[in-house]
Amino acid sequence: MIRIAIVGTGGMANTHARAFAAIRGCKVVAACDVIPERAEEFAKRHDVPAVHTDFDRLLAEVDVDAVSNVTPDAVHAPVSLRAIAEGKHVLCEKPLATNYADAAAMAKAAKRKRVINMVNLSYRNSAAIHRAHDLISRGEIGRVMHFEASYLQSWLTSRHWGDWRRAPAWLWRLSTAHGSKGVLGDIGVHILDFASYAAGDVKAVNCRLKTFPKVKGNRLGDYVLDANDSAVITVELAGGAIGTVHTTRWATGHANSLLLRIHGDRGAIVVDLDKSYRELRICRGRNVDKNVWKTIRCGPTPTIYQRFIRSIRTGKNDQPDFARGAAVQKVLDACFQSDAEGRTISI
Numbered sequence: 001m002i003r004i005a006i007v008g009t010g011g012m013a014n015t016h017a018r019a020f021a022a023i024r025g026c027k028v029v030a031a032c033d034v035i036p037e038r039a040e041e042f043a044k045r046h047d048v049p050a051v052h053t054d055f056d057r058l059l060a061e062v063d064v065d066a067v068s069n070v071t072p073d074a075v076h077a078p079v080s081l082r083a084i085a086e087g088k089h090v091l092c093e094k095p096l097a098t099n100y101a102d103a104a105a106m107a108k109a110a111k112r113k114r115v116i117n118m119v120n121l122s123y124r125n126s127a128a129i130h131r132a133h134d135l136i137s138r139g140e141i142g143r144v145m146h147f148e149a150s151y152l153q154s155w156l157t158s159r160h161w162g163d164w165r166r167a168p169a170w171l172w173r174l175s176t177a178h179g180s181k182g183v184l185g186d187i188g189v190h191i192l193d194f195a196s197y198a199a200g201d202v203k204a205v206n207c208r209l210k211t212f213p214k215v216k217g218n219r220l221g222d223y224v225l226d227a228n229d230s231a232v233i234t235v236e237l238a239g240g241a242i243g244t245v246h247t248t249r250w251a252t253g254h255a256n257s258l259l260l261r262i263h264g265d266r267g268a269i270v271v272d273l274d275k276s277y278r279e280l281r282i283c284r285g286r287n288v289d290k291n292v293w294k295t296i297r298c299g300p301t302p303t304i305y306q307r308f309i310r311s312i313r314t315g316k317n318d319q320p321d322f323a324r325g326a327a328v329q330k331v332l333d334a335c336f337q338s339d340a341e342g343r344t345i346s347i
């Protein structure tokens with residue numbers, strides 16, 4: 001039995017708890033949150049025996065093999081490094097850290113301690129993106145020339161996920177002092193991973209970020225609302241292709257939409273997660289001259305939670321690991337630098 005501690009018991013931790021509960025041979029045995037009642041409620045909801053407010057004490061008192069780090073972004077590095085130092089396997093939420101130096105230190109520490117390390121770039125749970133990666137790697141659409149990728153959310157204009165003005169889980173995402181890197185760090189990380197996993201590694205970026213005024217004085221209680229909420233990036237890939245990646249929290253009409261179009265010199269692929277996680281569309285071969293698209297059914301594919309547990313069992317670290325998380329973090333850092341300096345940055 002693989003014993004897991006979940007650290008940070010807010011919204012996303014429920015997804016982790018449910019995912020682990022559905023996997024045989026593992027059990028969440030401890031929950032930790034700096035807000036005691038949140039940890040207690042979470043433990044009750046998910047039948048977790050040990051409850052802590054201090055991660056060091058949890059490590060000292062509860063026998064765990066692995067840690068699921070579901071704390072806010074700025075807490076990913078300290079909690080993961082502490083867990084790694086104790087020889088625990090770690091599944092860490094995205095973005096891996098809030099800067100490349102921390103992310104690289106996490107990847108290095110995990111490698112040195114030989115613990116299984118994965119980052120929850122959860123759109124890798126879509127079978128379609130793995131199939132797109134395989135088809136493109138096999139040259140099915142020829143040389144990648146051009147791509148466009150977007151990740152659109154609308155929680156600043158819509159209340160489908162509640163009122164952001166009242167919920168700490170949204171407010172910390174709008175505030176750099178609370179460790180947020182804005183929409184770019186929150187979901188830009190997903191779409192940059194998603195697009196580059198299929199289309200190829202990023203070589204250079206030119207990024208524009210925008211933070212719109214939201215309330216009078218741009219402050220709500222402790223939260224100064226200064227984190228970016230729209231990002232537009234032009235990207236050059238190592239293989240020479242160029243493309244755009246854009247992401248925003250202002251995309252009215254889109255709760256959570258990921259779209260990727262990749263055009264090669266002999267075909268093209270579209271992955272649209274609003275339509276399906278298990279289908280992609282492809283135009284290739286004779287269909288290129290007729291602009292005809294075929295749908296390919298894909299999958300199933302194991303989730304990152306399943307991959308994490310399987311990696312612990314087999315000792316073979318699956319993807320996306322901390323090294324991949326750090327590589328994407330490097331691209332995020334380059335985007336911030338590009339926006340600040342108004343120029344293209346090579347990775």
Ligand SMILES: NC(=O)c1ccc[n+]([C@@H]2O[C@H](COP(=O)([O-])OP(=O)(O)OC[C@H]3O[C@@H](n4cnc5c(N)ncnc54)[C@H](O)[C@@H]3O)[C@@H](O)[C@H]2O)c1
Pocket residue numbers: 007008009010011012013032033034035038055070071072073075093094095120121122123168169172186
């Ligand atoms: N992979 C995905 O698709 C996905 C989706 C949503 C959120 N996330 C990530 O999950 C993380 C948590 O997001 P959320 O929406 O659940 O936020 P949240 O604010 O609801 O939950 C975070 C919890 O961590 C607790 N916490 C803060 N510091 C702590 C510490 N030092 N030790 C223990 N607990 C601490 C907070 O009290 C809070 O309960 C973020 O990094 C976010 O980016 C990922």
